Amino acid sequence: MTEIAISGAGIGGLVTALCLKYQGFDVTVFEADTEIRALGVGINIMPHASKLLIELGLGRQLDELGIRTRCIEYRTKFGHLIQSDPRSVEAGFEAPQYSIHRGELQAMLASEVKKRLGNSAIKLGKPVVGFRQGDGFVTILFEDGSKLDVNLFVDASGLHSKIRKQMNPFEGPLCYEGTMMFRGATETDLIGDGKTMVIAGDHDVKFVTYPISECARQSGRALTNWVAEIRHSKPRHINDADWGRGATIDFVKPFEDFFMHDMNLIEIMKKTEVVTEYPMVDRNPLLSWVEGNVALLGDAAHPMYPIGANGASQAILDAWAIAHCLSEEPNTGGLKAYEFARLPITTDVVESNRKGGPEKVLDIAAARVSGPNDRIEDLISSSELKQVASSYKKIAGIEKNRV
Ligand SMILES: Cc1cc2nc3c(=O)[nH]c(=O)nc-3n(C[C@H](O)[C@H](O)[C@H](O)COP(=O)(O)OP(=O)(O)OC[C@H]3O[C@@H](n4cnc5c(N)ncnc54)[C@H](O)[C@@H]3O)c2cc1C
Secondary structure: OOOEEEEOOOHHHHHHHHHHHHOOOOEEEEOOOOOOOOOOOEEEEOHHHHHHHHHOOOHHHHHHHOEEOOEEEEEOOOOOEEEEEEOOOOOOOOOOOEEEEHHHHHHHHHHHHHHHHOHHHEEOOOOEEEEEEOOOOEEEEEOOOOEEEEOEEEEOOOOOOHHHHHHOOOOOOOEEEEEEEEEEEEEEEOOOOOOEEEEEEOOOEEEEEEEOOHHHHHOOEEEEEEEEEEEOOOOOOOOOOOOOOEOOOOOOHHHOOOOEOOEOHHHHHHOOOOOEEEEEEEOOOOOOOEEOOEEEOHHHOOOOOOOOOOHHHHHHHHHHHHHHHHHHOOOHHHHHHHHHHHHHHHHHHHHHHHOOHHHHHHHHHHHHOOOOOOOHHHHOOHHHHHHHHHHHHHHHOOOHHHO
């Protein structure tokens, strides 16, 4: 029996464990943290990735935790609707897009891993610091000095992966786009239909908000996730980017002239108890993710700007692909087949996100709209808008006929 180890019990590592089990493998996940804490705020699972989670039997849990996002609305800072991009099953997708609390998703996945692979399948408080290739096996090195020999090792330890560093010792620092993201989640009245993601402003000052709790929605309220993005602000903590770093609420000024008919941005931000800050960072795409019996996956392999809400979805697609490839060839050949299938696609997503991804429509509108009385339809043609949306969907694999 092939022994497989995974480092990192984030979304990528846990879904990989579930996919490998689905293909008949037993795996152990090693997580640096001493507990699975409900960290992070909202993330999105795109239809092409939620379809795979549903195939794994997690549809009910997704419906209980997350919101089935009806559409994404792109708006100017004056509140004009630039484009409404439907995301629902009713709009033709084979599976829903879910907006969900990252920490709740992670906790649910961890509980499923324990249920399906046994309580000892996740080892907490075991940071992985490196590996040594053997003949047909790999030795995993842990921070506490212990070692473990396994046949295959999948590293899903995220943005600061030490395994990626060992494979690429001369890789430079993180690439910073110039934008700081301030984030939080707070309970509010329902905004609109309670199922819409709103992205407003432009590349320099942008506000993103969406509801993330079905439980709150059913009681007529919303757990509203928001991200305030400000470009050219003072860069802070770039190389030690940490999703959990706290922020003070001293950044709202650029949003004072935003007007949305259905929400008060400043009030939402100011009433949020825990606000965090995170720089928009990624890394240059690698030419390879596999070294012998070791493969990178998720953010360890292809960290990307959280534009187009694709980080978790691409990690889930990796997980499905690696398990499928290993089921056909449970050795380094399977790892190379996974790399062959996934590396070019994620490279395109990283590069497209650097150019604004689907949010390019915001900049097109911002350059042409001068005030609240302008009419969008006089300034931008619908074919121009459609072209931006469809080209990103093609790159990220979210086209209706491909999910
Ligand atoms: C705490 C946290 C909060 C986040 N919050 C958000 C958010 O609010 N919105 C958003 O869009 N994205 C967020 N992200 C990023 C998002 O989860 C990822 O982009 C995406 O899900 C891909 O996941 P991943 O599994 O590849 O990496 P991650 O989700 O980063 O998971 C990596 C896992 O590896 C563990 N780890 C790190 N180093 C080691 C090591 N040496 N040995 C073993 N384990 C290790 C980490 O503790 C973590 O559990 C967050 C990530 C983290 C870690």
